[in-house]
Amino acid sequence: MGGLSKKAYQLEKIRGLHELPGLTLDGGNLLFKQQRLSPGLLQQAKITAAGIIDSYNSMKYDAVAVGKNDLAAGLSFLQNQSARSEFPWLSVNLVRKSDQGPLFSAALIRRMGNISVGVIGLTAHDGSIQFGENEDAELLPWQEVLPDIVTDLTEKCDLLILLSNNVSNENEKIAEALPDIHMIIQSSPRSGNIAPKLTNKSLIVQTGKQGKYLGWMLINWQKSKTWGHTGAAKELATKKRELDGISGRISRIERHERKQDLPANANYQKLLAARETLFSEIIFLENELHDLKESGLTFSTFENHFIPLEVNLPDQPDVKKIVETTKLSVNQAGRNQAEESAISSAMPELQLEKLPFTGWETCAPCHSAQTSFWRKTGHASAYQTLASEEQQFNLDCLPCHVTGEYKDIRISNNDTVLLSLPAQLQQVGCEVCHGPGRNHAATRDTNAIFRKPDISICTRCHTAERDENFKYDNDIELIACPASK
Amino acid sequence: MIRLLVLILMLSLMPAGIFVADASVTGEQNLLLFYSNDVTGETEPCG
Numbered sequence: 001m002g003g004l005s006k007k008a009y010q011l012e013k014i015r016g017l018h019e020l021p022g023l024t025l026d027g028g029n030l031l032f033k034q035q036r037l038s039p040g041l042l043q044q045a046k047i048t049a050a051g052i053i054d055s056y057n058s059m060k061y062d063a064v065a066v067g068k069n070d071l072a073a074g075l076s077f078l079q080n081q082s083a084r085s086e087f088p089w090l091s092v093n094l095v096r097k098s099d100q101g102p103l104f105s106a107a108l109i110r111r112m113g114n115i116s117v118g119v120i121g122l123t124a125h126d127g128s129i130q131f132g133e134n135e136d137a138e139l140l141p142w143q144e145v146l147p148d149i150v151t152d153l154t155e156k157c158d159l160l161i162l163l164s165n166n167v168s169n170e171n172e173k174i175a176e177a178l179p180d181i182h183m184i185i186q187s188s189p190r191s192g193n194i195a196p197k198l199t200n201k202s203l204i205v206q207t208g209k210q211g212k213y214l215g216w217m218l219i220n221w222q223k224s225k226t227w228g229h230t231g232a233a234k235e236l237a238t239k240k241r242e243l244d245g246i247s248g249r250i251s252r253i254e255r256h257e258r259k260q261d262l263p264a265n266a267n268y269q270k271l272l273a274a275r276e277t278l279f280s281e282i283i284f285l286e287n288e289l290h291d292l293k294e295s296g297l298t299f300s301t302f303e304n305h306f307i308p309l310e311v312n313l314p315d316q317p318d319v320k321k322i323v324e325t326t327k328l329s330v331n332q333a334g335r336n337q338a339e340e341s342a343i344s345s346a347m348p349e350l351q352l353e354k355l356p357f358t359g360w361e362t363c364a365p366c367h368s369a370q371t372s373f374w375r376k377t378g379h380a381s382a383y384q385t386l387a388s389e390e391q392q393f394n395l396d397c398l399p400c401h402v403t404g405e406y407k408d409i410r411i412s413n414n415d416t417v418l419l420s421l422p423a424q425l426q427q428v429g430c431e432v433c434h435g436p437g438r439n440h441a442a443t444r445d446t447n448a449i450f451r452k453p454d455i456s457i458c459t460r461c462h463t464a465e466r467d468e469n470f471k472y473d474n475d476i477e478l479i480a481c482p483a484s485k
Numbered sequence: 486m487i488r489l490l491v492l493i494l495m496l497s498l499m500p501a502g503i504f505v506a507d508a509s510v511t512g513e514q515n516l517l518l519f520y521s522n523d524v525t526g527e528t529e530p531c532g
Contacts, residue, residue, distance in 0.1 A: 007521065011519060014519075015517065018517055020515050020517045021514070021516050021517070022516060022517035022518070022519065023516065023517070023518050023519070024519040024520075025518070025519065025520050025521075026520070026521050026522055027520065027521070027522035028522060029522060030521075067522075112514060112516050113514040113515075113516065114512060114513055114514045115512060115513070115516075117516075158512055158514075161518075165522075183518075185520045185522075186522075187522035205520065206522065207521050207522055211521065211522075213521075214519065214521055215519070215520045215521065216517065216518065216519045216520070217517070217518045217520075218515070218516075218517060219515070219516050219517075219518055220513075220514075220515050221513065221514050221515075221516065222512075222513055223512035223513055
């Protein structure tokens, strides 16, 4: 949640630069990373979720859609959090099973200067949400609920926005079926930003996952309630450039080949076909632009920006404080969990001699050059780095800062075990890369240990989200032990 | 055809995202829209 204070700073800055009415919206899936949480993770994840809501309150969000992941701690948790949110949680299709009544507001209407803006929330309906027996809830497909509310809001609003956590294909179907929706802000599980894309009459847009970007638009909304096709003019120019390139290549082939050989020249035939396709695309775009001009309407336009929320950006102080307090609370909850586990002594996993992992000190007598080298790397101090940030009991961080997992071998499926690891495993030790070493240490069997870690070992932690600069081929050399170089 | 080409040329010279300076008529409005999703990220590493 480190990006929140960066986002808050950017929001303040842009709001200050443009003295215009503004809407701040979120497509959902903001509270939890997964749709299901293990019992061990639940307590800490709930504290983080509450901190995110506090941050959103501070940033003055106007509305948020209910995403599948937002229900990970149960419906009642989200309803309780909704009560302390200073913005509405929207879902038109998450209803009570008993009477189909609403569980959250379906939509929001906000007067902004000369226009009314309607915002509808839609929760992805893909069969993956399982409600508990005691939860009076049901998720309806958009086809059953969206058309009616769109008709209703079209009469009341000038601009209609849908917050949807459906995947792109589904949102495109919505755009095709309901042209009165002017914009779909998407929150689908994909990694990159999606620049505004016109599908039928709707713009579909999304920021990349895991909060790495803030999207913002300057919109000039016109009475035509129709987006301008400035994109078509741009596309036309691109197609014409492509056509010039292909025509040049065709001419060159015709100059250098005998005429009778051309029918058998596959490349030449391919270029001819591509030129034909481009011709028809250009004619289509030219006609579209001509029709638009003839209609005499003034179209609505936009400028879109994606701001990368990088670590070196300034922080907004209020939200920074919320994030810091939340992180400390998470750590304290983990510390308490660890102490409770120690008192109950219910964790046989903690007896080092019973684990497949043995710790780097066991490796040192036979591999002294390698362990000496490793001790100078960031891997050796990974746990200490967490401790210095007061995050050594944060279960969201811990798995990548200790020795506890190699491919499908884990110390335990109980996440809380990581809170009480013996000191010998409180590093990213030899066995994280080379596999559990107990058997190898006992037998000296070289087949029981793995020399070079493959990329999957590294990307368990060095994911694109956490370490976007990670390059396996380069970085493996930086941590390769002396003998293996 | 020539008229069409001139029209295309004019349209292609128009910059994207043009704004009307004065949008004071009912039904017209300049506004700011911020959007985001999935905030539980790792922008700031754990340690």
